[in-house]
Amino acid sequence: MLLRDLKDDLARCGATGLRRSRIVIEGAQGARVRVAGREYLAFCSNDYLGLANHPALAQAACDAAREFGVGAGASHLITGHSVAHQRLEERLAAFVGLPRALLFSTGYMANLGVVATLAGRGDTVFSDKLNHASLIDAVRLSRAEATRYPHLDLAALEKRLAASSARRKLIVTDGVFSMDGDLAPLPELIAFCERHDAWLLVDDAHGFGVLGRGGRGILSHFGVRSPRAIYLGTLGKAAGVFGAFVAGAPEIIETLVQRARTYIYTTALPPLLAAAVSASLELIESEDWRRQRLAELIARLKAGLKDGAWRLLPSTTPIQPLVVGDNRRAVALAAGLRERGILVPAIRPPTVPEGSARLRVSLSAAHAPEDVDRLLDALRDLEGTLPLHPLR
Ligand SMILES: *Cc1c(COP(=O)(O)O)cnc(C)c1O
Numbered sequence: 029m030l031l032r033d034l035k036d037d038l039a040r041c042g043a044t045g046l047r048r049s050r051i052v053i054e055g056a057q058g059a060r061v062r063v064a065g066r067e068y069l070a071f072c073s074n075d076y077l078g079l080a081n082h083p084a085l086a087q088a089a090c091d092a093a094r095e096f097g098v099g100a101g102a103s104h105l106i107t108g109h110s111v112a113h114q115r116l117e118e119r120l121a122a123f124v125g126l127p128r129a130l131l132f133s134t135g136y137m138a139n140l141g142v143v144a145t146l147a148g149r150g151d152t153v154f155s156d157k158l159n160h161a162s163l164i165d166a167v168r169l170s171r172a173e174a175t176r177y178p179h180l181d182l183a184a185l186e187k188r189l190a191a192s193s194a195r196r197k198l199i200v201t202d203g204v205f206s207m208d209g210d211l212a213p214l215p216e217l218i219a220f221c222e223r224h225d226a227w228l229l230v231d232d233a234h235g236f237g238v239l240g241r242g243g244r245g246i247l248s249h250f251g252v253r254s255p256r257a258i259y260l261g262t263l264g265k266a267a268g269v270f271g272a273f274v275a276g277a278p279e280i281i282e283t284l285v286q287r288a289r290t291y292i293y294t295t296a297l298p299p300l301l302a303a304a305v306s307a308s309l310e311l312i313e314s315e316d317w318r319r320q321r322l323a324e325l326i327a328r329l330k331a332g333l334k335d336g337a338w339r340l341l342p343s344t345t346p347i348q349p350l351v352v353g354d355n356r357r358a359v360a361l362a363a364g365l366r367e368r369g370i371l372v373p374a375i376r377p378p379t380v381p382e383g384s385a386r387l388r389v390s391l392s393a394a395h396a397p398e399d400v401d402r403l404l405d406a407l408r409d410l411e412g413t414l415p416l417h418p419l420r
């Protein structure tokens with residue numbers, strides 16, 4: 029019986045520390061959030077620049093709601109594509125330094141759209157093992173042959189590229205890996221593309237706004253310029269709003285307009301969101317202090333944990349994972365922090381590999397240095413209290 033099977037599954041989930049639950053946030057995102065009337069210091073969101081609740085963005089959204097209404101009313105190819113979307117696409121393309129950009133409703137849909145449009149039967153997609161779920165699903169949907177190479181293993185990747193006789197070869201990778209915070213080596217990947225006639229899709233969900241000159245993202249960070257690079261940025265993380273875009277060669281973008289099912293068969297993003305993203309872009313570009321603040325907070329967290337029992341992964345980005353290994357232990361640590369008024373999400377399989385459950389600390393320009401100090405104090409406080417020994 030379906031319901032009984034589901035109930036058993038859910039019970040198993042609970043027993044292995046894998047059951048997830050949602051917390052209900054009262055009010056806006058920020059360094060502090062309110063849950064059930066209590067205020068918590070939060071290290072959970074992807075709002076790296078602290079823009080999700082910025083008054084200029086809210087104002088732009090309100091103004092646009094008056095001008096355009098709330099809903100887009102139709103898909104982009106019917107009558108849903110407004111001047112707010114058009115302007116934003118032009119700005120985004122110029123910002124990341126690529127010929128053309130196309131808005132999608134979400135990063136998830138953008139990944140499905142790009143991969144399934146550019147690759148199909150007879151093609152091969154080369155995918156880093158730690159890529160985001162949306163890229164994994166995108167490869168499945170495309171029906172291309174999938175080969176997953178070990179995380180950042182360039183030698184393994186190149187061997188497979190060289191051995192491949194696929195019609196089209198597409199390398200897909202997170203720019204900043206979402207649960208580890210490390211970077212894909214773009215210059216090497218682009219060199220592989222040139223050597224092996226392959227193409228590169230880089231999903232910069234966590235780099236856009238954070239990395240590179242003025243927050244232009246990972247291509248700018250590495251100084252990579254290549255017609256073989258297809259750039260995907262999301263707008264719900266550092267940009268503080270919602271949505272995503274793909275940028276690249278005009279032929280690629282126009283093909284997505286004509287063929288990408290996750291672009292064509294869905295309602296356009298509300299124009300007020302496009303207007304809010306435009307306002308966000310101005311702050312991303314002009315307010316370098318937000319990225320400087322992030323760099324200071326990252327350094328402070330690393331220095332504070334250097335000599336203790338807790339181990340951070342070697343990340344230089346605002347994603348600072350503290351790996352504890354065991355699922356229940358990660359949950360216990362998150363619960364201990366929560367008792368102390370601090371929210372940090374415990375990330376467990378299948379989001380991360382078995383045995384590598386972690387607390388994913390994410391920093392934001394909305395945090396003050398003292399906020400990081402409070403987290404450090406609480407972590408030190410919890411060092412001896414958990415059931416098992418800290419791993420590694
Ligand atoms: C968040 C995320 C996405 C999905 O973006 P949404 O706009 O939230 O759907 C895609 N890729 C990566 C690496 C992400 O972290």
